[in-house]
Amino acid sequence: MGFAETFKALSDPVRxxxxxxLRDQKMSxxxxxxxxxxxxxxxxxxxxxLKKAGLVSESRYKNFVYYEIxxxxxxxxxxxxxxxxxxxxxxx
Amino acid sequence: MGFAETFKALSDPVRxxxxxxLRDQKMSxxxxxxxxxxxxxxxxxxxxxLKKAGLVSESRYKNFVYYEIxxxxxxxxxxxxxxxxxxxxxxx
DNA sequence: TATCTATTTAGATATTTTTCTAAATAGAGT
DNA sequence: ACTCTATTTAGAAAAATATCTAAATAGATA
Numbered sequence: 058m059g060f061a062e063t064f065k066a067l068s069d070p071v072r073x074x075x076x077x078x079l080r081d082q083k084m085s086x087x088x089x090x091x092x093x094x095x096x097x098x099x100x101x102x103x104x105x106x107l108k109k110a111g112l113v114s115e116s117r118y119k120n121f122v123y124y125e126i127x128x129x130x131x132x133x134x135x136x137x138x139x140x141x142x143x144x145x146x147x148x149x
Numbered sequence: 150m151g152f153a154e155t156f157k158a159l160s161d162p163v164r165x166x167x168x169x170x171l172r173d174q175k176m177s178x179x180x181x182x183x184x185x186x187x188x189x190x191x192x193x194x195x196x197x198x199l200k201k202a203g204l205v206s207e208s209r210y211k212n213f214v215y216y217e218i219x220x221x222x223x224x225x226x227x228x229x230x231x232x233x234x235x236x237x238x239x240x241x
Numbered sequence: 242t243a244t245c246t247a248t249t250t251a252g253a254t255a256t257t258t259t260t261c262t263a264a265a266t267a268g269a270g271t
Numbered sequence: 272a273c274t275c276t277a278t279t280t281a282g283a284a285a286a287a288t289a290t291c292t293a294a295a296t297a298g299a300t301a
Contacts, residue, residue: 061162068156069259080233086278099260101279106258120268120277131234135227141172142223161289178248191290193249198288212247212298 060137063130066110071095072103076126079113083125152229155222158202163187164195168218171205175217 066072075089090100104124107113111130116123158164167181182192196216199205203222208215 060165061160064156064160065258068153068160070153071259073152076233087276090278096261097278098262098280102259105279117268120275122278126233128234131230134230135234138223138226138230141168141218142220142227157288163289179246182248187289188291189248190250190292194289197249209298212245214248 060134062110063112063134066106066112069103069106072107075103075107075124076112079124079126083116083123085121085123087121089124152226154202155204155226158198158204161195161198164199167195167199167216168204171216171218175208175215177213177215179213181216 067076071093074092078084078089078092086101086104087097089104090097093100104113104115107124108115111127113124114127116125159168163185166184170176170181170184178193178196179189181196182189185192196205196207199216200207203219205216206219208217
């Protein structure tokens with residue numbers, strides 16, 4: 058997977074907001090896009106970055122492509138970060 | 150502080166490695182630089198990005214500038230991420 | 242004070258990222 | 272089969288990023 062892609066994906070405010078929108082329901086690309094003042098093409102680009110980072114997954118129904126959060130990558134991220142804030146590296 | 154800067158700082162592999170090096174001891178800019186095949190100027194740039202994101206802080210002694218981890222930003226990061234992996238948003 | 246050492250700043254360049262418009266794809270309903 | 276709708280892809284332009292070399296700064300020590 059790679060932390061580089063994950064952190065890069067999370068560094069963009071649009072993408073972080075998309076993740077918040079998906080926190081408790083899956084949404085179609087169009088629905089997601091309608092919350093922003095950007096073209097659908099741009100939203101599609103951001104969704105592809107999130108997907109590449111493994112932060113979301115997609116499924117299809119009728120004409121629509123639905124996106125939803127993929128929790129497991131967030132868990133890996135927590136593990137990485139807890140190296141620093143946990144303080145489990147004390148001597149003794 | 151801003152998550153954008155924090156995540157952006159973490160998206161670079163050199164900067165993540167610097168953070169790992171600083172996990173259990175403070176180090177001078179020069180010591181840090183000697184672990185990489187890069188000019189001191191480039192290392193200085195990366196350190197400034199980490200500092201801007203609040204991930205490290207610096208102190209001076211003699212000719213040296215020492216860098217050390219700043220844990221509190223990692224803790225904020227954990228909070229943000231736990232919105233997703235914690236699953237505290239269930240109905241019922 | 243002159244010089245040496247550690248680090249940062251400035252300016253330049255190559256690469257990457259974000260955004261747009263226009264076109265392509267793909268499936269749904271008629 | 273045709274057309275409509277939703278989404279993605281391609282290509283281009285502007286902005287941001289990572290790196291270098293050379294120069295500047297600033298403190299330490301002789």
